[in-house]
Amino acid sequence: MSTLTAGYSDVRATNLSAVLGFLRANAPCSRAAIAGGTGLNKATITNIVGDLIDRRLIRETEQTQNKVGRPATLLELDGSAYAAIGMEISARGLTAIAYDAAGGQILRWHRSGPGRGAGPDKTLTATSALARRAMAAVEATGREILGLTVGVPGLVDRDGTVVLAAGLGWRDFPLKPRLLDALSHPTFPVSVDNDANLSALAEYRYGPFAGTRNLIQISGDTGLGAGVIADGRPLQGNLGYVGEVGHLRIAPDGPLCGCGRRGCLEALAGIPALVRRLRDDSELDDLQLAVEQVVAQASAGDSKTVKALLETGSWLGMGVAMLTNVLNPGLIVLGGYYATLGEWLLPGVEKELQEQALAPQAGGCSVALSTLGHDITAIGAVARSLDQLDAGRIPG
Amino acid sequence: MSTLTAGYSDVRATNLSAVLGFLRANAPCSRAAIAGGTGLNKATITNIVGDLIDRRLIRETEQTQNKVGRPATLLELDGSAYAAIGMEISARGLTAIAYDAAGGQILRWHRSGPGRGAGPDKTLTATSALARRAMAAVEATGREILGLTVGVPGLVDRDGTVVLAAGLGWRDFPLKPRLLDALSHPTFPVSVDNDANLSALAEYRYGPFAGTRNLIQISGDTGLGAGVIADGRPLQGNLGYVGEVGHLRIAPDGPLCGCGRRGCLEALAGIPALVRRLRDDSELDDLQLAVEQVVAQASAGDSKTVKALLETGSWLGMGVAMLTNVLNPGLIVLGGYYATLGEWLLPGVEKELQEQALAPQAGGCSVALSTLGHDITAIGAVARSLDQLDAGRIPG
CATH class of the missing domain: 3.30.420.40 (ATPase, nucleotide binding domain)
Incomplete structure (x- = not known):
């Protein structure tokens, strides 16, 4: 059976999450401001900030606070270590977007077709080809990929099977397992979700x-x-x-x-x-x-x-x-x-x-x-992986 | 601003919650079974179980496991320290129920009227009189009251004001503040909620x-x-x-x-x-x-x-x-x-x-x-306080 238990790692994840969340809303800001905003004590802030700098999720900036007194070194998000890929399959075509962990856009590609008539197999081939190109482009920047999520206009079950997508003419297509195969089972998580669910995530994070x-x-x-x-x-x-x-x-x-x-x-x-x-x-x-x-x-x-x-x-x-x-x-x-x-x-x-x-x-x-325009599903697909990071679930 | 931060007290609450939850589903059971079921280590179990025994939320039983080998002392829930009161105001009348922390019923009272025609003030008077009697009856058993929740058939805002209750003929009646006054501001939490919300809690806990x-x-x-x-x-x-x-x-x-x-x-x-x-x-x-x-x-x-x-x-x-x-x-x-x-x-x-x-x-x-019958709202009102306990939020 599975029951909720908290240990050191959960506390750490919650604290990482609090610091990242505060920085996302308020950066650039000082360690003292983070302590004030999160309620964490100075020793914990020092420890967490040090860890996040080591992981290249945040960095010190040259910029200092424009106040009287001794200038404090400020912190901001660092997008140089990680990125997330979001994709959308729609009747219009395919979209691939990648943002780094600081929210900076790495790529935004649109490809028309294969469209409704093509059937799921042909669409899978086109999707995985575009995904591979996006993965290569992100990896070429030296960033680790946090995850790849694909949005589709239809019912998606918890296993990533598209149960019904009337606009695409699909029924019971195991998109996630097939995509995993086509991408040779990458080390990062791959997921498939309903387009509207992802759009809501996009509004919740970026709207x-x-x-x-x-x-x-x-x-x-x-x-x-x-x-x-x-x-x-x-x-x-x-x-x-x-x-x-x-x-x-x-x-x-x-x-x-x-x-x-x-x-x-x-x-x-x-x-x-x-x-x-x-x-x-x-x-x-x-x-x-x-x-x-x-x-x-x-x-x-x-x-x-x-x-x-x-x-x-x-x-x-x-x-x-x-x-x-x-x-x-x-x-x-x-x-x-x-x-x-x-x-x-x-x-x-x-x-x-x-x-x-x-x-x-x-x-x-x-x-x-x-x-957020017509790329909202793909933006939400990116948000899904970045939300994991913000929740303190950091790879490695 | 308020941000989520985890510290020692959160970990402790989560662990208390895990142990209480496991016992609620599986009692009587041994410390070893709790360790197996919750994933907590032996030292933590010893510590948490000791604390819960001190607080009279669980107790050792004479009963032992019917297995080969050395008999283990078993643990079960102890209802002797705390209780919760749940009430319902409906067009039919008033209900008051109290359960102890182990789910044992202390009282279940029904009172007809004052009914729809009476108006909110008269109903408040009758409700607070019944609440005082229930509080006295629970306190007479030596138990501390964890909370009192009142369910009403209508829209209730977050401040406990009944915004609209067509079946009672009420509109914009500040039930929670008025009830707090009538009960002389007790030390335990008093809350007011929609009857259907509480019924769902009842099904989720007891159905x-x-x-x-x-x-x-x-x-x-x-x-x-x-x-x-x-x-x-x-x-x-x-x-x-x-x-x-x-x-x-x-x-x-x-x-x-x-x-x-x-x-x-x-x-x-x-x-x-x-x-x-x-x-x-x-x-x-x-x-x-x-x-x-x-x-x-x-x-x-x-x-x-x-x-x-x-x-x-x-x-x-x-x-x-x-x-x-x-x-x-x-x-x-x-x-x-x-x-x-x-x-x-x-x-x-x-x-x-x-x-x-x-x-x-x-x-x-x-x-x-x-x-769960027609007392489901009042049962859910009890569940609301006991759910807090199960979440590890223990008074004192």
Whole structure:
């Protein structure tokens, strides 16, 4: 059986974590400031800081405090030793991003295709080729890779199998084991996660409201999904299938959804549903182009477009209100094409939220538009490894 | 600022917690068994066990292991030093329960009224009178009180103000501060929480599926609410308003709900809604009697009753499916009158759950009926204080 026990290593990890976390928020700063901010005593700070300098996770800077009295040597994060790789597989294509441990970007690559029609095997080949190139590029900088995480738009179980990814046309594909094989079982952790879960991690670490302890990220792209940070931790659930809001049933007799059910949020408020309502052709081979057309029409004041956007916002608001009644978030961030279309969607979203949330003032929930752009899943995939470092789990 | 730092006291709390938790699951057992189960070394076990014996939280028993070799002295939980009090305010009346630290019941009292019409001030007076009697009764046993928690059917903010309790007719009543005054500010913690949150704690600690890390408790009484244990922790949310599933909008043009909106889950699947569908008189002064009549009619095979129950189960299942899509629980426990009516409700619940959950096999979610009865909120209120003890936070 496994029970929680604390020993020296846990204390050390917690203290490392406290010092790194303080520096990430406040660097550059002095040892005395770290002691004041973390509550750790001087001997512990000296010890932990020394260790973190040895591991090249922090470093002393030439810069000194602009105050009276003796200048203190300041500390800042050092990104020279470690880096993390985040990737995304989407219907649009592949993305690979690497940040160093101080948050500095090492690479950000996009590759179109293989796309929905290609099937999982071909996509795996392309993904592992891109991963190998990213690994080589990071290693060429002399940094150790902390981890590689891949986000996919679908249900991912705890073993890294993609159980269902409608937008890719995948079902029961063991992505993580296959990727491990293709990468010859690297020494660092490789993981696979749902794109919306990773997007929530990205907002929690890098967004303008980073650190909001009850935060939901809702992304509109080919699908509609949500990632949930609850009480400061990413929600996992029983098998990892949290935040499948796209298939909340909003209208029992609503339009048919791609999942075969009727009246799902995705069928009403999804981006493809919006685009189809405004265009005669049912082909949606370029969603980005279609959204750009919607923006152009809405900006020109086209009444049919503005009305469709308001309706989409209202449907989305019904989903947002449901999430609010269940999870009482402090912040809901709309991302993907919802951010692009935000100015037309927000009025409907906020009206429904205020009307349908039971708690006064929607339980203190604000709605904001994401500023992290379309790479948010890959950024969240990087964050996943860097979060481990911040939790004091340092290799070696 | 507050940051997480670990020191000697945290390690000690974690180790105390591990030993108490192991004993709660496995007592009576030997020091060697505790060492094996917790991974702690012999010196630490000797030290922690000695401390817990001194604090009268565990004790040695005369009983010895029925094995070959030298008999080992066994350890078990000792309830003689501490106890916790849990109370519930509902439209039915007041409940007070006290358990000792080993889970032994000291008292379980029910008092009818003051009821919905009485208003919060009169109810506060009755509640504090009952609390004082319970405190005196516990103190008369020589035990120190770890805490007193009161559950109420409504939104409770983090300061213990009942923001909204439709079933009691309360709005913005500062129950916790008023109760603290009425009890002359006792030295132990006093807290107020939502009834469904406490019910989830009760299931997580005492139910037949105790320890299920993703568990939702849904109670049907005068209202309909849910408490959520997610990834092993009670979900709090931004202001404490988690699990307000009664007001998820299931049918946009559905019946009017007590909250003023249309088509809420409570208006469709709530127990009062069920009873009203089956009776001509709209008065519901005795919900328990009305439910007993429903049970009698259903048992006799009355087709109108059986049909209404199946429909209620289907509506409830739609709410359950929504929770499953958002939270991916491993277990949903139906409590209150839903447990009483469970045999007729479950088919509809399970059908909708399987049909409307996106994840295969509803993400591994089972539905079960609560066995903890109508005192579950007060039991959960006791659990809240005892959980603190189990987390290693021991007074003094």
